[in-house]
Amino acid sequence: MKNIKSASLITAIKTPYNAQGEIDLVTYDQLVAQQIEAGVEGIVVGGTTGEGHLLSWEEHLMLIAHTVHQYSDKLIIVGNTGSNNTREAIKATQNGFAMGMDAALQINPYYGRTSKAGVVAHLNKLLDIGPAFIYNVPGRTGQDLTPDIIEPLSTHKNFIGVKECGGNERIGYYEKKGIACWSGNDDECYVGRHEFGSHGVISVTSNVVPSLMRTLMDTQNSELNDRLQNLMKWLFCEPNPIAINTTLMMTGAVERNFRLPYLALTLEQRQQGFDYLAKFETSELVGDKLALLNDSDFNYCV
Numbered sequence: 001m002k003n004i005k006s007a008s009l010i011t012a013i014k015t016p017y018n019a020q021g022e023i024d025l026v027t028y029d030q031l032v033a034q035q036i037e038a039g040v041e042g043i044v045v046g047g048t049t050g051e052g053h054l055l056s057w058e059e060h061l062m063l064i065a066h067t068v069h070q071y072s073d074k075l076i077i078v079g080n081t082g083s084n085n086t087r088e089a090i091k092a093t094q095n096g097f098a099m100g101m102d103a104a105l106q107i108n109p110y111y112g113r114t115s116k117a118g119v120v121a122h123l124n125k126l127l128d129i130g131p132a133f134i135y136n137v138p139g140r141t142g143q144d145l146t147p148d149i150i151e152p153l154s155t156h157k158n159f160i161g162v163k164e165c166g167g168n169e170r171i172g173y174y175e176k177k178g179i180a181c182w183s184g185n186d187d188e189c190y191v192g193r194h195e196f197g198s199h200g201v202i203s204v205t206s207n208v209v210p211s212l213m214r215t216l217m218d219t220q221n222s223e224l225n226d227r228l229q230n231l232m233k234w235l236f237c238e239p240n241p242i243a244i245n246t247t248l249m250m251t252g253a254v255e256r257n258f259r260l261p262y263l264a265l266t267l268e269q270r271q272q273g274f275d276y277l278a279k280f281e282t283s284e285l286v287g288d289k290l291a292l293l294n295d296s297d298f299n300y301c302v
Helices: 025-037 057-071 086-098 116-127 147-153 168-176 186-194 210-218 222-234 242-250 267-277
Strands: 009-012 042-045 076-080 103-107 132-136 159-164 181-183 200-203 257-259 299-301
Touching: 009 210, 025 057, 042 057, 057 076, 057 086, 086 103, 086 116, 103 116, 116 132, 116 147, 132 147, 147 168, 159 168, 168 181, 168 186, 181 186, 186 200, 186 210, 186 222, 200 210, 210 222, 222 267, 242 267
Parallel strands: 009 042, 009 200, 042 076, 076 103, 103 132, 132 159, 159 181, 181 200, 257 299
Antiparallel strands: none
């Protein structure tokens, strides 16, 4: 638990695919290797950015097992084993820990939402299994995990902290109470870290500029934060992970294969991102080239 709480930069890692739409483990390992080289301390496997919701549980758990086998001595491995179905989340979380993950990422029930008491019951059942981050992202779940929910949960022995998308005021409130928080909003994470005392960030942007995100967490460098703001905001111009997928294809880091229902950003959107990315040195980016790409360059799978 102490090692996990010391991690200030955790990447929600991208899951790449081959031309048939199957998980591309060779490319996945290349992505993870660059995260390690940049000093990232942990990765979330099969999160929203890693398209866990598009993976079967067999694929999802295979990816956790592969990651543990390859990197358990180098990274904190967080498995996104949450679900809006408590029974399903329990089974996935038990399997994830059996495969050796260090922690789980758990979310409150979405779409088929429940009462606050139901949320607490759901999350307590999952905390009973092993160490977990609680993920508060009301923009996706439709339900805010407010302090009256989080504070009682924080007394559980397996509660690590919160990945919080509710803003820095919320993060600062929790941190003053001794509740560990990681920013879920990349564009706010620098201020969250250096002004509101967050433990760090669980990041999308670090998929493409991990070394810069490492610097952002480690040092008070407002110039770098300003330099990254346009990129961070552009990466959410469409629902995540559409833009980060497109970006890693534009930099040549992954093959140009999407699983539906995700489609590449439009040419106009790509041009905007290209202009932002072109301001970085190639050595600062994951991938070895930068190309605008044509619409016909993308392959769509199911």
